[in-house]
Amino acid sequence: MSKGTLYGVGVGPGAPDLITLRAARLIENATVVAYPTLAGGDSFARAIAADLIRPDAREIVMDVPMTVERAPAQAAYDTGADTIAAALLNGDDVVCLCEGDPFFYGSFMYLFARLNGDFNVEVVPGVTSITACAATAGMPLVARNERLTVLPGPLPEAELRARIEGAESVAIMKVGRHLPKLRAVIEDLGLLEQAVYVERATLAAEVVLPLAQAPEKAPYFSMILLTKGADPWL
Amino acid sequence: MSKGTLYGVGVGPGAPDLITLRAARLIENATVVAYPTLAGGDSFARAIAADLIRPDAREIVMDVPMTVERAPAQAAYDTGADTIAAALLNGDDVVCLCEGDPFFYGSFMYLFARLNGDFNVEVVPGVTSITACAATAGMPLVARNERLTVLPGPLPEAELRARIEGAESVAIMKVGRHLPKLRAVIEDLGLLEQAVYVERATLAAEVVLPLAQAPEKAPYFSMILLTKGADPWL
Numbered sequence: 001m002s003k004g005t006l007y008g009v010g011v012g013p014g015a016p017d018l019i020t021l022r023a024a025r026l027i028e029n030a031t032v033v034a035y036p037t038l039a040g041g042d043s044f045a046r047a048i049a050a051d052l053i054r055p056d057a058r059e060i061v062m063d064v065p066m067t068v069e070r071a072p073a074q075a076a077y078d079t080g081a082d083t084i085a086a087a088l089l090n091g092d093d094v095v096c097l098c099e100g101d102p103f104f105y106g107s108f109m110y111l112f113a114r115l116n117g118d119f120n121v122e123v124v125p126g127v128t129s130i131t132a133c134a135a136t137a138g139m140p141l142v143a144r145n146e147r148l149t150v151l152p153g154p155l156p157e158a159e160l161r162a163r164i165e166g167a168e169s170v171a172i173m174k175v176g177r178h179l180p181k182l183r184a185v186i187e188d189l190g191l192l193e194q195a196v197y198v199e200r201a202t203l204a205a206e207v208v209l210p211l212a213q214a215p216e217k218a219p220y221f222s223m224i225l226l227t228k229g230a231d232p233w234l
Numbered sequence: 235m236s237k238g239t240l241y242g243v244g245v246g247p248g249a250p251d252l253i254t255l256r257a258a259r260l261i262e263n264a265t266v267v268a269y270p271t272l273a274g275g276d277s278f279a280r281a282i283a284a285d286l287i288r289p290d291a292r293e294i295v296m297d298v299p300m301t302v303e304r305a306p307a308q309a310a311y312d313t314g315a316d317t318i319a320a321a322l323l324n325g326d327d328v329v330c331l332c333e334g335d336p337f338f339y340g341s342f343m344y345l346f347a348r349l350n351g352d353f354n355v356e357v358v359p360g361v362t363s364i365t366a367c368a369a370t371a372g373m374p375l376v377a378r379n380e381r382l383t384v385l386p387g388p389l390p391e392a393e394l395r396a397r398i399e400g401a402e403s404v405a406i407m408k409v410g411r412h413l414p415k416l417r418a419v420i421e422d423l424g425l426l427e428q429a430v431y432v433e434r435a436t437l438a439a440e441v442v443l444p445l446a447q448a449p450e451k452a453p454y455f456s457m458i459l460l461t462k463g464a465d466p467w468l
Binding site for chain 2 (some may be wrong): 010013015016017018019021022024025042101103104105106107109112113116119121123124125126128131132134135138139140141142143144145146147148149150151152154155163202206
């Protein structure tokens with residue numbers, strides 16, 4: 001029997017109709033879908049694709065514990081990869097659902113590292129939260145010869161300061177509980193008025209605010225965008 | 235009569251099935267579509283969406299001259315914006331087709347700067363060439379607390395060197411005729427073996443090669459990716 005193919009499928013930033021045609025077709029035809037959940041919570045990727053998943057599809061859930069040490073999460077991906085490998089050896093294709101894009105801060109990388117080579121793996125790129133947030137906020141990100149710097153919010157304060165100071169456009173991912181630190185750095189650099197806070201972009205509950213007016217508590221799916229604004233494009 | 239809405243619609247990196255469901259629906263229903271062409275050439279954005287455009291749709295073509303001075307291009311966008319504004323005032327919606335994502339090195343920014351405020355403008359984010367190239371090359375871009383730097387190839391050599399040296403993952407856009415300069419900088423920094431060259435990602439003619447083996451001449455739609463590779467994800 002020939003082995004199945006593993007598809008790492010980006011389902012985009014949140015709105016179900018921001019899934020690509022290719023991803024939608026793969027999900028609709030999938031007899032086996034896989035996705036991670038975090039510490040027993042719901043899967044955001046599955047929620048985005050829910051209307052496309054066949055009722056009779058088998059679902060492989062990888063529950064990833066939230067711990068500071070990496071070993072427990074690695075063990076969860078080891079187990080998930082084993083389960084997926086068994087399905088592929090059985091000749092089934094497996095469609096792994098990934099928020100945003102599989103290779104852009106996506107947990108699919110962990111499966112890719114474990115299974116690529118032994119199996120045929122195809123990655124379907126998706127719309128990332130960065131351009132989704134820019135669209136929601138009405139903020140052009142970069143044009144012509146401008147640079148874009150993408151930074152994760154958990155980075156240490158000194159590194160954030162150095163990276164933001166030397167940058168042009170900046171997107172800060174994974175804001176969450178790091179919001180007060182990020183706001184302080186951006187204010188210190190005199191950039192507060194250029195900064196926009198975006199939460200749950202493209203979902204019904206989305207929020208767009210000047211960073212100065214951002215809430216005290218930010219969810220994990222939030223972002224800060226810093227750009228020069230639209231004037232240079234005229 | 236109520237004014238129409240201007241939609242800036244990302245059509246993704248090249249493969250027609252990497253258009254999102256939302257973009258596909260908007261294009262299929264559009265009675266007026268708009269797109270830029272460069273110096274009388276064909277429109278790549280239109281080619282990507284061709285199968286979705288109604289035969290009876292009106293097409294507004296903005297031909298942008300290739301000149302060093304910016305004024306002639308600005309005049310082309312002024313004229314295009316005027317034509318689009320007239321359609322919107324007439325109550326028609328206008329769907330502007332954009333390669334990749336409208337706010338990520340997209341010419342839609344020029345229309346947005348001219349028409350947003352006077353008209354309702356909605357931006358539909360698309361899959362960018364960056365994650366498309368990463369998918370094609372099988373190269374995870376960034377995970378956890380890693381940084382991504384996006385640089386345009388036309389930047390001066392000294393700036394490229396400084397930006398690449400201090401970076402983690404790097405995506406270099408608009409490689410084209412800047413390939414020899416970029417390869418020299420990356421080789422000087424001792425990073426040649428980590429660098430991958432990708433040309434026309436997701437199209438039938440796509441090319442993926444180690445940068446060391448890249449062709450002498452690169453098309454405009456080519457990219458260099460520099461990452462640490464997949465090992466860290468195990």
